Amino acid sequence: MQTATRPAADWTVRWAPRRPAPRHWYHHWRHPKNGQWLSFGRDGRRYVLRFERAATFRIDPVRRRIDIEKGSGLPFDGVTRLLLNQVLPLVAGLSQVVLHASAVRTPAGAIGFAGDSGAGKSTLAAAMCRRGAVLMSDDALILRPHRQEWMVTPSYPGLRLWGAAARAVFGAHDATAARANGSRKYRVDAHGIVPFSRSRVALTGICVLARRPGDAAVRLTRLAPREALVTMVKLSYQIDVADRGRLAPITEQIARLVESVPVYRLQYARGLDRLDRIADQVLHEIGVRAQAGAA
Known part of the structure:
Protein backbone atom coordinates (compact mmCIF):
# COMPACT_ATOMS: atom_id res chain seq x y z
CA MET A 1 0.00 0.00 0.00
CA GLN A 2 1.43 3.36 -0.95
CA THR A 3 2.16 5.98 1.66
CA ALA A 4 -0.31 8.83 1.87
CA THR A 5 1.05 12.02 0.38
CA ARG A 6 0.70 15.39 2.00
CA PRO A 7 -2.56 17.11 0.96
CA ALA A 8 -2.24 19.71 -1.78
CA ALA A 9 -2.58 23.41 -1.06
CA ASP A 10 -5.90 24.64 0.26
CA TRP A 11 -8.58 25.79 -2.12
CA THR A 12 -9.57 29.44 -2.34
CA VAL A 13 -13.25 30.22 -1.73
CA ARG A 14 -14.65 33.64 -2.57
CA TRP A 15 -17.93 35.43 -3.19
CA ALA A 16 -18.45 36.41 -6.82
CA PRO A 17 -21.02 38.27 -8.95
CA ARG A 18 -23.53 36.29 -10.97
CA ARG A 19 -22.48 35.04 -14.39
CA PRO A 20 -24.46 33.56 -17.28
CA ALA A 21 -25.60 29.98 -16.72
CA PRO A 22 -23.87 27.17 -18.63
CA ARG A 23 -25.45 26.17 -21.92
CA HIS A 24 -25.51 22.52 -20.92
CA TRP A 25 -26.44 20.90 -17.62
CA TYR A 26 -25.25 17.30 -17.67
CA HIS A 27 -26.90 16.00 -14.50
CA HIS A 28 -29.62 16.84 -11.98
CA TRP A 29 -30.37 15.73 -8.45
CA ARG A 30 -34.05 15.71 -7.61
CA HIS A 31 -35.56 15.92 -4.15
CA PRO A 32 -38.41 13.39 -3.69
CA LYS A 33 -40.75 16.15 -2.43
CA ASN A 34 -39.35 19.44 -3.70
CA GLY A 35 -38.39 18.47 -7.25
CA GLN A 36 -35.15 19.56 -8.93
CA TRP A 37 -32.66 20.57 -6.26
CA LEU A 38 -29.11 20.54 -7.66
CA SER A 39 -27.92 20.88 -11.26
CA PHE A 40 -24.43 20.00 -12.57
CA GLY A 41 -22.93 21.87 -15.53
CA ARG A 42 -19.64 22.84 -17.17
CA ASP A 43 -18.31 26.29 -17.98
CA GLY A 44 -15.10 25.61 -19.86
CA ARG A 45 -12.78 23.87 -17.42
CA ARG A 46 -14.96 24.85 -14.46
CA TYR A 47 -17.68 22.71 -12.92
CA VAL A 48 -20.88 24.56 -12.03
CA LEU A 49 -23.18 23.44 -9.21
CA ARG A 50 -26.49 25.30 -9.01
CA PHE A 51 -28.69 24.84 -5.96
CA GLU A 52 -32.15 26.08 -6.89
CA ARG A 53 -32.80 29.60 -5.53
CA ALA A 54 -29.92 29.22 -3.04
CA ALA A 55 -26.49 29.57 -4.64
CA THR A 56 -24.29 28.68 -7.59
CA PHE A 57 -20.77 27.33 -7.06
CA ARG A 58 -18.17 27.49 -9.86
CA ILE A 59 -15.30 25.08 -9.23
CA ASP A 60 -11.97 25.57 -11.00
CA PRO A 61 -9.79 22.44 -10.48
CA VAL A 62 -6.75 24.07 -12.12
CA ARG A 63 -6.68 27.24 -10.02
CA ARG A 64 -8.16 25.34 -7.05
CA ARG A 65 -10.75 28.02 -6.57
CA ILE A 66 -14.47 28.03 -5.75
CA ASP A 67 -16.55 31.08 -6.66
CA ILE A 68 -19.90 31.43 -4.87
CA GLU A 69 -22.79 33.31 -6.47
CA LYS A 70 -25.42 33.77 -3.80
CA GLY A 71 -29.10 33.42 -4.66
CA GLN A 86 -22.45 19.30 -0.34
CA VAL A 87 -19.81 21.12 -2.37
CA LEU A 88 -16.56 20.37 -0.55
CA PRO A 89 -17.15 16.58 -0.52
CA LEU A 90 -17.63 16.69 -4.30
CA VAL A 91 -14.48 18.80 -4.66
CA ALA A 92 -12.49 16.41 -2.45
CA GLY A 93 -13.80 13.52 -4.54
CA LEU A 94 -11.98 14.88 -7.59
CA SER A 95 -8.71 13.39 -6.36
CA GLN A 96 -9.40 11.03 -3.45
CA VAL A 97 -11.91 8.56 -2.05
CA VAL A 98 -14.88 10.30 -0.42
CA LEU A 99 -17.90 8.18 0.51
CA HIS A 100 -21.50 9.01 1.37
CA ALA A 101 -20.90 7.77 4.90
CA SER A 102 -20.74 8.81 8.52
CA ALA A 103 -17.92 7.55 10.71
CA VAL A 104 -17.13 7.06 14.39
CA ARG A 105 -13.99 6.12 16.30
CA THR A 106 -14.24 3.01 18.47
CA PRO A 107 -11.70 0.99 20.49
CA ALA A 127 -26.47 6.46 18.69
CA MET A 128 -22.96 5.01 18.60
CA CYS A 129 -21.60 8.21 20.14
CA ARG A 130 -24.09 7.93 22.97
CA ARG A 131 -22.72 4.42 23.61
CA GLY A 132 -19.10 5.56 23.86
CA ALA A 133 -17.93 6.06 20.27
CA VAL A 134 -16.45 9.36 19.03
CA LEU A 135 -17.75 11.19 15.95
CA MET A 136 -15.40 11.62 12.97
CA SER A 137 -17.65 12.59 10.05
CA ASP A 138 -21.26 13.03 9.02
CA ASP A 139 -22.17 11.95 5.47
CA ALA A 140 -18.75 12.67 3.92
CA LEU A 141 -16.09 10.09 4.76
CA ILE A 142 -12.67 11.16 3.43
CA LEU A 143 -10.17 8.30 3.16
CA ARG A 144 -6.44 8.35 2.45
CA PRO A 145 -4.05 5.38 2.17
CA HIS A 146 -1.17 5.24 4.64
CA ARG A 147 1.21 2.28 4.53
CA GLN A 148 -1.00 -0.80 4.90
CA GLU A 149 -4.03 1.09 6.26
CA TRP A 150 -6.69 3.56 5.19
CA MET A 151 -6.99 6.60 7.41
CA VAL A 152 -10.19 8.50 8.16
CA THR A 153 -9.77 12.27 8.00
CA PRO A 154 -12.11 14.06 10.46
CA SER A 155 -14.57 16.49 8.92
CA TYR A 156 -16.48 19.25 10.75
CA PRO A 157 -17.83 18.60 14.28
CA GLY A 158 -21.55 18.18 13.91
CA LEU A 159 -24.48 16.01 12.84
CA ARG A 160 -27.65 16.63 10.85
CA LEU A 161 -30.61 14.68 12.19
CA TRP A 162 -34.35 14.53 11.75
CA GLY A 163 -36.17 16.04 14.72
CA ALA A 164 -37.44 12.72 16.07
CA ALA A 165 -33.98 11.16 15.84
CA ALA A 166 -32.34 14.16 17.53
CA ARG A 167 -34.81 13.98 20.42
CA ALA A 168 -34.46 10.20 20.72
CA VAL A 169 -30.67 10.37 20.95
CA PHE A 170 -30.02 13.66 22.73
CA GLY A 171 -33.30 14.41 24.44
CA ALA A 172 -34.57 17.97 24.66
CA HIS A 173 -31.14 19.61 24.48
CA ASP A 174 -31.18 23.18 23.22
CA ALA A 175 -28.74 22.34 20.40
CA THR A 176 -31.33 20.19 18.67
CA ALA A 177 -33.51 23.28 18.17
CA ALA A 178 -31.16 24.71 15.53
CA ARG A 179 -32.68 23.73 12.21
CA ALA A 180 -30.13 23.49 9.44
CA ASN A 181 -30.70 26.19 6.83
CA GLY A 182 -32.20 24.86 3.62
CA SER A 183 -33.03 21.53 5.23
CA ARG A 184 -35.75 19.91 7.27
CA LYS A 185 -33.10 18.33 9.44
CA TYR A 186 -31.73 19.73 12.68
CA ARG A 187 -28.09 20.55 13.24
CA VAL A 188 -26.40 19.20 16.36
CA ASP A 189 -23.02 20.85 16.86
CA ALA A 190 -20.42 18.77 18.66
CA HIS A 191 -19.63 21.28 21.39
CA GLY A 192 -20.03 19.41 24.66
CA ILE A 193 -22.83 17.27 23.19
CA VAL A 194 -21.17 14.85 20.78
CA PRO A 195 -17.52 13.84 21.34
CA PHE A 196 -15.46 14.61 18.24
CA SER A 197 -12.12 13.22 17.08
CA ARG A 198 -9.71 15.74 15.55
CA SER A 199 -7.01 13.22 14.67
CA ARG A 200 -6.86 10.66 11.87
CA VAL A 201 -7.72 7.06 12.75
CA ALA A 202 -7.27 3.82 10.80
CA LEU A 203 -10.46 2.45 9.23
CA THR A 204 -11.55 -0.93 10.62
CA GLY A 205 -14.60 -1.56 8.46
CA ILE A 206 -17.41 -0.04 6.40
CA CYS A 207 -21.04 -0.97 7.01
CA VAL A 208 -23.54 -0.47 4.18
CA LEU A 209 -26.91 0.10 5.83
CA ALA A 210 -29.91 -1.99 4.79
CA ARG A 211 -33.38 -2.48 6.23
CA ARG A 212 -34.41 -5.74 7.85
CA PRO A 213 -38.09 -6.42 8.52
CA GLY A 214 -39.45 -7.34 11.91
CA ASP A 215 -37.59 -7.29 15.20
CA ALA A 216 -34.76 -9.61 14.22
CA ALA A 217 -31.22 -9.28 15.52
CA VAL A 218 -28.58 -7.26 13.74
CA ARG A 219 -27.03 -9.13 10.81
CA LEU A 220 -23.54 -8.24 9.60
CA THR A 221 -22.50 -9.94 6.34
CA ARG A 222 -19.19 -9.30 4.61
CA LEU A 223 -19.54 -8.45 0.92
CA ALA A 224 -17.54 -10.26 -1.74
CA PRO A 225 -14.77 -8.09 -3.25
CA ARG A 226 -16.59 -7.43 -6.52
CA GLU A 227 -19.85 -6.45 -4.82
CA ALA A 228 -17.94 -4.31 -2.33
CA LEU A 229 -16.16 -2.48 -5.16
CA VAL A 230 -19.36 -1.78 -7.11
CA THR A 231 -21.16 -0.63 -3.95
CA MET A 232 -18.37 1.70 -2.85
CA VAL A 233 -18.08 3.26 -6.31
CA LYS A 234 -21.84 3.92 -6.32
CA LEU A 235 -21.61 5.50 -2.86
CA SER A 236 -18.62 7.71 -3.64
CA TYR A 237 -18.84 11.45 -4.27
CA GLN A 238 -18.38 12.04 -8.01
CA ILE A 239 -18.88 15.44 -9.58
CA ASP A 240 -19.11 13.93 -13.08
CA VAL A 241 -19.64 10.18 -13.41
CA ALA A 242 -19.14 10.41 -17.19
CA ASP A 243 -15.59 11.79 -16.84
CA ARG A 244 -13.67 8.54 -17.20
CA GLY A 245 -10.34 10.32 -16.95
CA ARG A 246 -11.11 11.30 -13.36
CA LEU A 247 -13.24 8.29 -12.45
CA ALA A 248 -10.64 5.65 -13.39
CA PRO A 249 -7.98 6.57 -10.78
CA ILE A 250 -10.61 6.93 -8.04
CA THR A 251 -12.00 3.50 -8.93
CA GLU A 252 -8.48 2.08 -8.68
CA GLN A 253 -8.14 3.61 -5.21
CA ILE A 254 -11.48 2.12 -4.15
CA ALA A 255 -10.36 -1.29 -5.46
CA ARG A 256 -7.32 -1.10 -3.17
CA LEU A 257 -9.55 0.04 -0.32
CA VAL A 258 -11.88 -2.98 -0.49
CA GLU A 259 -8.88 -5.31 -0.72
CA SER A 260 -7.62 -4.21 2.69
CA VAL A 261 -10.73 -3.02 4.56
CA PRO A 262 -13.78 -5.28 5.03
CA VAL A 263 -17.09 -3.99 3.69
CA TYR A 264 -20.22 -5.36 5.37
CA ARG A 265 -23.94 -5.23 4.73
CA LEU A 266 -25.50 -4.17 8.02
CA GLN A 267 -29.14 -5.23 8.25
CA TYR A 268 -31.30 -4.19 11.16
CA ALA A 269 -34.91 -3.37 11.92
CA ARG A 270 -35.65 0.34 12.04
CA GLY A 271 -36.99 1.98 15.16
CA LEU A 272 -35.73 4.80 17.36
CA ASP A 273 -36.50 2.70 20.43
CA ARG A 274 -33.98 0.08 19.21
CA LEU A 275 -31.05 2.45 18.64
CA ASP A 276 -29.11 1.64 21.82
CA ARG A 277 -29.42 -2.10 21.27
CA ILE A 278 -28.40 -1.80 17.62
CA ALA A 279 -25.38 0.37 18.51
CA ASP A 280 -24.25 -2.11 21.17
CA GLN A 281 -24.58 -5.05 18.79
CA VAL A 282 -22.63 -3.27 16.05
CA LEU A 283 -19.84 -2.30 18.45
CA HIS A 284 -19.62 -5.89 19.65
CA GLU A 285 -19.69 -7.47 16.17
CA ILE A 286 -17.10 -5.11 14.69
CA GLY A 287 -14.86 -5.51 17.73
CA VAL A 288 -14.96 -9.30 17.53
CA ARG A 289 -14.23 -9.32 13.79
CA ALA A 290 -11.42 -6.79 14.16
CA GLN A 291 -9.76 -8.94 16.83
CA ALA A 292 -10.17 -12.05 14.68
CA GLY A 293 -8.62 -10.26 11.71
CA ALA A 294 -5.65 -9.12 13.79
CA ALA A 295 -5.03 -12.57 15.25
Missing part, protein backbone atom coordinates in the same frame (compact mmCIF):
# COMPACT_ATOMS: atom_id res chain seq x y z
CA SER A 72 -32.12 34.77 -2.82
CA GLY A 73 -33.39 31.59 -1.18
CA LEU A 74 -30.89 31.24 1.69
CA PRO A 75 -29.03 33.50 4.14
CA PHE A 76 -25.24 33.51 4.12
CA ASP A 77 -25.06 30.90 6.90
CA GLY A 78 -27.17 28.53 4.83
CA VAL A 79 -24.92 28.96 1.80
CA THR A 80 -21.91 28.21 4.00
CA ARG A 81 -23.59 24.98 5.10
CA LEU A 82 -24.15 24.02 1.47
CA LEU A 83 -20.45 24.56 0.87
CA LEU A 84 -19.47 22.36 3.82
CA ASN A 85 -22.08 19.63 3.42
CA ALA A 108 -11.40 -1.28 17.43
CA GLY A 109 -10.70 1.63 15.07
CA ALA A 110 -12.89 3.81 12.86
CA ILE A 111 -16.17 2.42 11.49
CA GLY A 112 -17.95 3.92 8.50
CA PHE A 113 -21.73 3.79 7.92
CA ALA A 114 -22.46 4.15 4.21
CA GLY A 115 -25.74 4.40 2.34
CA ASP A 116 -28.03 6.53 0.25
CA SER A 117 -29.80 9.59 1.59
CA GLY A 118 -32.26 8.59 4.32
CA ALA A 119 -30.54 5.28 5.09
CA GLY A 120 -29.94 6.29 8.72
CA LYS A 121 -26.19 6.98 8.62
CA SER A 122 -26.24 10.04 10.88
CA THR A 123 -28.79 8.55 13.27
CA LEU A 124 -26.74 5.39 13.80
CA ALA A 125 -23.53 7.42 14.21
CA ALA A 126 -25.26 9.56 16.85
